[in-house]
Amino acid sequence: MEVFVDGESVEVEPGATALIATRLAGRTVATLCFDDRTAAFGACRVCLVAIEGAKAPVASCATPCREGMKISTRDERANRIAANVVELVLSELPSPPAPHTELAQVAEQLGIGQPRWTGATHPVDHDVSHPYLVLQRELCISCGRCVRVCDEVQGAFALTATGRGFNSTIAAGLNSGFAASTCVSCGACADTCPTDAITESFLFDIADQAGQGE
Amino acid sequence: MSHNLIEMLLRSESGEGPPSALASLKQAIEDHGEITDDDRRAAAARSGLPEATVYGISTYYDDFTQVRGDRHLRACTGTACWAARFDAQILELEEGLGLRVGQRSPDATLSLGEAVCLGMCHSAPAYRDGDTVDAGLGALQRLLNGSATEAFEPDWSSVLDRPVLTAAGTFNGLRRALAEMTPDSYLAEVKEANLRGRGGAGFPAGVKWEFARNSPGDQKFIVVNGDEGDPGSYIDKYLMERNPDLLIEGVALAGYAVGATHGLIYARSEYPRSAPALREAIARAHERGDLGDDIYASGFDFQITVEEGAGSYLAGEETALLNSLQGLRATVSVRPPFPAEKGYHELPTVINNVETLCNAPFIAEHGAQAYAGLSPGATPGTKLICLNERFVNPGVFEVRFATTLTEICHGLGGGLKDGHEIKALQIGGPLGGILPGDRLDTLLDFDELAAEGCMVGHGGIVAFDERTNMRELACHLLDFGARESCGKCFPCRIGLQRGLEMVQAPGDLDRDRLEELLETLEVASLCAHGAAMPAPIRSLIAHWPQELGV
Numbered sequence: 001m002e003v004f005v006d007g008e009s010v011e012v013e014p015g016a017t018a019l020i021a022t023r024l025a026g027r028t029v030a031t032l033c034f035d036d037r038t039a040a041f042g043a044c045r046v047c048l049v050a051i052e053g054a055k056a057p058v059a060s061c062a063t064p065c066r067e068g069m070k071i072s073t074r075d076e077r078a079n080r081i082a083a084n085v086v087e088l089v090l091s092e093l094p095s096p097p098a099p100h101t102e103l104a105q106v107a108e109q110l111g112i113g114q115p116r117w118t119g120a121t122h123p124v125d126h127d128v129s130h131p132y133l134v135l136q137r138e139l140c141i142s143c144g145r146c147v148r149v150c151d152e153v154q155g156a157f158a159l160t161a162t163g164r165g166f167n168s169t170i171a172a173g174l175n176s177g178f179a180a181s182t183c184v185s186c187g188a189c190a191d192t193c194p195t196d197a198i199t200e201s202f203l204f205d206i207a208d209q210a211g212q213g214e
Numbered sequence: 215m216s217h218n219l220i221e222m223l224l225r226s227e228s229g230e231g232p233p234s235a236l237a238s239l240k241q242a243i244e245d246h247g248e249i250t251d252d253d254r255r256a257a258a259a260r261s262g263l264p265e266a267t268v269y270g271i272s273t274y275y276d277d278f279t280q281v282r283g284d285r286h287l288r289a290c291t292g293t294a295c296w297a298a299r300f301d302a303q304i305l306e307l308e309e310g311l312g313l314r315v316g317q318r319s320p321d322a323t324l325s326l327g328e329a330v331c332l333g334m335c336h337s338a339p340a341y342r343d344g345d346t347v348d349a350g351l352g353a354l355q356r357l358l359n360g361s362a363t364e365a366f367e368p369d370w371s372s373v374l375d376r377p378v379l380t381a382a383g384t385f386n387g388l389r390r391a392l393a394e395m396t397p398d399s400y401l402a403e404v405k406e407a408n409l410r411g412r413g414g415a416g417f418p419a420g421v422k423w424e425f426a427r428n429s430p431g432d433q434k435f436i437v438v439n440g441d442e443g444d445p446g447s448y449i450d451k452y453l454m455e456r457n458p459d460l461l462i463e464g465v466a467l468a469g470y471a472v473g474a475t476h477g478l479i480y481a482r483s484e485y486p487r488s489a490p491a492l493r494e495a496i497a498r499a500h501e502r503g504d505l506g507d508d509i510y511a512s513g514f515d516f517q518i519t520v521e522e523g524a525g526s527y528l529a530g531e532e533t534a535l536l537n538s539l540q541g542l543r544a545t546v547s548v549r550p551p552f553p554a555e556k557g558y559h560e561l562p563t564v565i566n567n568v569e570t571l572c573n574a575p576f577i578a579e580h581g582a583q584a585y586a587g588l589s590p591g592a593t594p595g596t597k598l599i600c601l602n603e604r605f606v607n608p609g610v611f612e613v614r615f616a617t618t619l620t621e622i623c624h625g626l627g628g629g630l631k632d633g634h635e636i637k638a639l640q641i642g643g644p645l646g647g648i649l650p651g652d653r654l655d656t657l658l659d660f661d662e663l664a665a666e667g668c669m670v671g672h673g674g675i676v677a678f679d680e681r682t683n684m685r686e687l688a689c690h691l692l693d694f695g696a697r698e699s700c701g702k703c704f705p706c707r708i709g710l711q712r713g714l715e716m717v718q719a720p721g722d723l724d725r726d727r728l729e730e731l732l733e734t735l736e737v738a739s740l741c742a743h744g745a746a747m748p749a750p751i752r753s754l755i756a757h758w759p760q761e762l763g764v
Contacts, residue, residue, distance in 0.1 A: 005403075021533040037568070040548055042547075042548030042740055043704060044703075045704055045740065048737075048738060052224070056736075057623050057737055059548075060547075062550075064550060078386055081738050082735050082738075084656040084704055084730060084731075084733075084738075085704050085738055088705065088709055089704055092708050102653050117712050118715075119711065119712055119715040120715065130282075140666060142701060142702075142707065151218050151219070152216070152217075152218065158268060160266040160270030161270050161543065161701070161702075162269065162270050162273040163274070164528075164543075164545075164699065164700055165698070165700070165710070165711070166696060166699070166707055166708060166710075166711040167698055168701030168702075170275075171266065171269055173265055173269065173495060174251045174254055174255075174266070174267050174269050174335075175269055177253070181265075182266070183266065185593070201448045206763065
């Protein structure tokens with residue numbers, strides 16, 4: 001199937017999404033909840049693109065390609081609103097994300113510095129019960145990637161989304177600590193986490209010591 | 215929606231249907247007032263779901279997150295209750311009980327929670343004591359005295375000589391369809407009738423049915439969205455409780471058209487009488503032969519089961535409803551896949567609102583032309599609307615489309631009580647725009663209301679009188695919006711919280727920032743909740759900028 005990304009012709013498989021098409025065309029549309037090992041989730045809404053004929057920008061990860069579809073990754077409105085969303089995300093964290101994280105990189109890509117929003121942030125809450133993994137819940141942006149890889153990739157079902165609205169976050173098992181859950185220590189959650197909310201213990205220790213040294 | 219979790223549910227399913235985690239958790243909290251880890255483990259074992267998944271479910275629904283004493287009271291915090299007393303009743307209740315909302319007394323004999331909304335908007339403010347819903351004059355005192363009584367619900371009425379929706383269901387439409395029409399010819403009739411969905415979006419029901427009919431698969435489902443969560447609306451409550459036969463007939467007709475043999479009705483737990491009324495009516499329909507195997511010797515089999523929710527506004531969104539119906543968290547799923555291809559149990563599913571399906575029997579009995587004739591020159595069929603307590607004659611009314619709001623508010627509603635004036639109307643629920651009181655010449659119909667930034671929505675009409683402060687209304691609406699966000703998509707999860715903080719903070723609003731936020735919500739949100747919560751705020755900006763402080 002032929003589609004056009006910023007005017008460039010791209011051949012995609014049937015069932016491909018607009019996001020896949022942009023990647024095939026070599027574009028780097030920013031995403032936060034996307035993990036190509038799992039089914040489209042459509043939560044972060046950062047992957048906005050314009051489609052010719054559509055009233056408003058759409059989430060490219062959840063938009064199937066149609067023959068001849070014209071996708072623009074350079075649409076001013078799509079990029080502006082994606083940046084607004086990422087700014088909202090930054091505003092829910094009590095401290096800025098570490099520079100190496102996907103969230104920090106997406107923020108940089110979209111040109112967002114300090115968020116203009118003030119207001120509620122997530123309370124600092126660390127689970128260090130697990131020998132290899134640490135959960136820093138204040139950094140969780142509820143993208144669901146950890147929950148989905150634990151379900152769809154690893155099949156361990158140790159994680160869940162919890163709460164609702166702004167208080168949504170994640171938990172392992174019955175929320176009595178990671179160690180008490182059915183976690184098999186595969187590390188897929190830490191690997192996919194875009195903010196280091198779940199990270200490896202030794203990385204957490206290094207960061208923690210560096211933080212104390214400042 | 216997780217494919218693996220659905221597989222797990224299906225594998226553990228017994229002959230009697232899915233042992234829902236919601237049902238297990240509900241039993242636990244009703245039994246001992248809170249949900250323990252042992253309860254979660256038991257619910258996981260019974261439902262076949264992982265423990266973590268059950269933990270997530272137990273933290274989502276109002277019915278599970280509010281701890282209960284031996285006696286559990288709930289105050290309705292819906293918009294009609296707000297419009298009646300601007301939440302003064304909540305403070306009086308808290309003071310009288312010596313408990314704040316969300317608290318349980320130290321001896322665990324008493325607890326206070328809240329619910330949005332109890333569907334007693336005609337007699338607001340409303341309260342619930344156990345399963346008794348009391349409302350109106352003296353209700354607060356009765357609650358404090360421990361003598362709550364079932365609230366009186368005004369009778370409904372129709373402006374039509376031969377009512378379509380307020381007259382008891384007869385099953386004549388189902389009889390006629392099964393005797394004289396093929397599924398295809400009945401489906402064609404419904405498409406020709408242009409029956410538009412009454413749940414808010416107005417999508418043509420016949421088109422939806424056709425998608426599901428054409429989806430490959432032997433087993434298909436009709437799901438009834440009875441999660442009438444819109445504060446200020448009690449239309450589906452009346453239909454489910456007063457006219458369940460009409461709904462049952464409509465569901466069976468949809469099943470006939472689509473090729474489904476099983477209907478599922480999702481009723482709200484905020485309406486404690488709805489699920490029992492439906493189950494009783496279904497049992498009677500089986501006895502009469504209106505449901506069951508080989509209905510009227512036509513060869514058509516159809517059965518209906520009723521599931522109850524657990525307290526979540528977002529469960530009324532169709533993909534969230536499917537999740538909730540399967541006992542999971544009521545969060546929204548991306549479309550595609552659409553429910554018509556992959557819905558309940560990942561099989562083709564039609565999801566229709568209660569009132570939508572209640573129109574199906576008329577079309578089967580009298581045909582598309584007669585249906586169009588009900589509202590000449592306007593959207594075909596009739597519409598139920600309901601009015602809040604501010605009106606002299608609050609209640610549910612069946613009207614023709616394109617009736618003026620003046621006729622509705624003054625003709626049927628009798629204007630406001632005690633000489634109050636209509637400052638504004640919110641029509642169709644919390645996602646509907648707000649119409650100034652001087653625009654009552656507007657017609658109640660899809661396009662006409664859209665032109666005013668409003669919508670037909672669910673048909674609930676909440677009048678605000680001249681005492682209402684529009685900045686406080688913005689706080690009320692955004693508080694509802696933020697609290698009921700399912701938390702899945704980022705714009706809604708964070709944006710509604712930021713919007714709420716903005717209007718709650720003292721002083722003028724930064725209009726540019728507010729409009730930027732509204733645009734982000736409108737364009738980027740995953741479902742209509744985040745995308746349409748800006749509509750009433752935009753109305754306030756347009757019509758009451760000074761009061762809003764922009």
